[in-house]
Structure formats: structure tokens, C-alpha cells
Amino acid sequence: MSRILPTPDDSANDVERLKKTIDNKRKAEEAMKYAEGAELAAIQEKNERREEAMKNFGKY
Template identity: 60%
Template sequence: MPNNTPRPNDSANYSERVKKTISNMEAAEEAMKSAEGKELASIKEKNARRENSLSDLSNEKDKKRN
């Protein structure tokens, strides 16, 4: 059975993670133009999770500042 324990976030990679997440969201927005049905719903769900991730990353960065 694979080990699925989360790895600690490396704050040095913060900006890289944000850029990658935004890039993925933009690519998904483009893909939504030609998607339909289950594929469209899946893309929308993934982008919602990405938005949550960006919010969490922002909160994480704010906590480290204080």
C-alpha cells in the first residue's frame, strides 16, 4: 500500500506553486471552451479546488508573515 502522507510545504517554492496553479487554471479555462458534459463538470470542479488552493496558499503566506 502506498504511503499517502502529505509532505510539508516548502515555503521557498511558494511563488512557483502559485504560478503553476494559475497556469493550470488558465489552461482549464481554455479547455472548457470545447468541453461538455462530464468533462466540463470535472474541469469546473478542478478549478474550484485550485481556487481553494490559492486561497490556502495566501493564508499560509500571511500566517508566516505574522
């Protein structure tokens, strides 16, 4: 049986991860202009999680 081990925390990728999160948030904001109902709600929830991640970025 194989064990799943946690991935080591590599802070060298932090800047790239943050840039990707910001880029995804911007793209999602653009997509929200054309979304309705459940799709719009899902995009909004994801962006709220992205905001929280950006606020806590580097605090771990």
C-alpha cells in the first residue's frame, strides 16, 4: 500500500503562485460579466477564496 506524503513547502514558487492567483481572479471577474445563476455564484465563491488566500499569503 502506498502512503501519500505531503508536498514540501517550497517558498521559491510563492511569487509565481501569487501571480497565478491574481491572474485567475481577474479572468474570473471578466467571466462574471457573462455568467448567471449557479455559475455566477460559483465564480463569486472561488474569488472569495482567492481573496482570502491572497490576504494570508506568506503567513504559513
